[in-house]
Amino acid sequence: METGRETNVIKLDEEFFKEFEKELQEAGMSIKDLRSCIQCGKCAGTCPMALAGLEFFIKKIVHAATLGLREIFLDDSSVWGCQSCNRCVEICPMEIKPYELIQAIRRVSFREYAMPSNTIDGLQNYYKLGHAVVVKGYENRRKKVGLPELPPTALGNEEMRKKFQEMLKNTVLAEVAPFPLD
């Protein structure tokens, strides 16, 4: 149909974002899926990051990724504020699984040391104690409610904790952990 209107088209340089696409694909995001985003904004309409007022929320993140704007993600920490709530996955009409993009971007950023310090602390606790979140004073809190000071988890089970650490040495942590695995 003749509308008499011209559509603006941005010509993207394929080479420019191929590298980034490859990285994202390796980090678990399907590029075929990503490219089918129609920028309808449904993900943003339901995203707690957007509701909380983070400017760089999911729809923009998807858009920037399709444009190959890798550097943005190394400068802006918004992807680390994602709640992993999966509202966007549930609601996206194109089944893009935007949350999987967030994870893929985090994985790429992590390898560039662009991650918040609590990720490193959590990871180190996870490796050393078996728990990412260890808030001091747990022994007393447990005692207060009539439970043994140590839970039956890896924290209270040295043999299993050692085995768990051995197991983790066979994961990618051996290459990318920002602390020694000893």
Add this chain to the structure above:
Amino acid sequence: MRKIGLFLGCNIPLRRPDIEYSMRYVLNKLGVEIVELDGATCCPAFGIMPSIDLVGWCAGSAWNMAIAEEKEVDIITGCGSCYGSLNEARYHMEKHPEIKEEVNKILGKVGKKYEGVVKVWNFYNYIYEEIGIEELKKKIKYSLNDIVCGTQVGCHNLWPSKAYTSNDDNVFKPTRMREICEAVGGKAPWYSTILDCCGMGALGSLAKEKSWALWRRKVSKMIEEINPELFVTGCSSCLLRYDNDQAQMKKGGLIDFEIPAVHIAQLLALVMGAEPEKAVGLAEVPIDGIITKIKGGK
């Protein structure tokens, strides 16, 4: 006798063990044998392994699920993040056998294996489906005596629905948590912000003020519409926000209300007759009024 593997995670055993106490108390009263998952770890939380590597995440979750498989039990958890992380990892491995194979190579190095037969339950779905509302009612000692409950289901308990084998019929209009509150004598009306996120988690770490404001926005609507006397959460992280963070906000003069909060396991423990000093012994927002009302509400 029914058996279930109790998956603790991090926040429940280390920060709010009163939820752990309550889960144990309730399962016990319901005649479910608790099997300890010795050597279980963090689920792993979304901000760590899942943000670094897909196979590494699945290996971490499979470590936990393999412990349950060895003991031939399914898993129950009171934490939404644990429920999400374990189930999503399970789903990834089910859909992608090559990931499962890689994971088993990693686990095999320490003599472990993940079969993929374990089911991961969250607390309220287990009560709802495996025990049933009628059976639950028989085990109740005190009634909630019409206490108005403001329910917070928790994001991970509902979405991504594809990864979950048990869920509300309509994941955008959940009723199960509310039905449980009402089965034990409470009132649990719908309110317009019921689906909103509590803001606890990554958002809270990255932008604390914004995430607190998100919670206040949600809760002020809830108060306006249903005026709850008690908050009831389906997730331990939500409880940290509703109780521990609420207490901090009150101290800082950011809110002018004070509404006690419990995890659904704590609510059931209280109505089944658990000692409040243990079942809600670590609550920071004063909860005595609710206890009195429950005890007077036979």
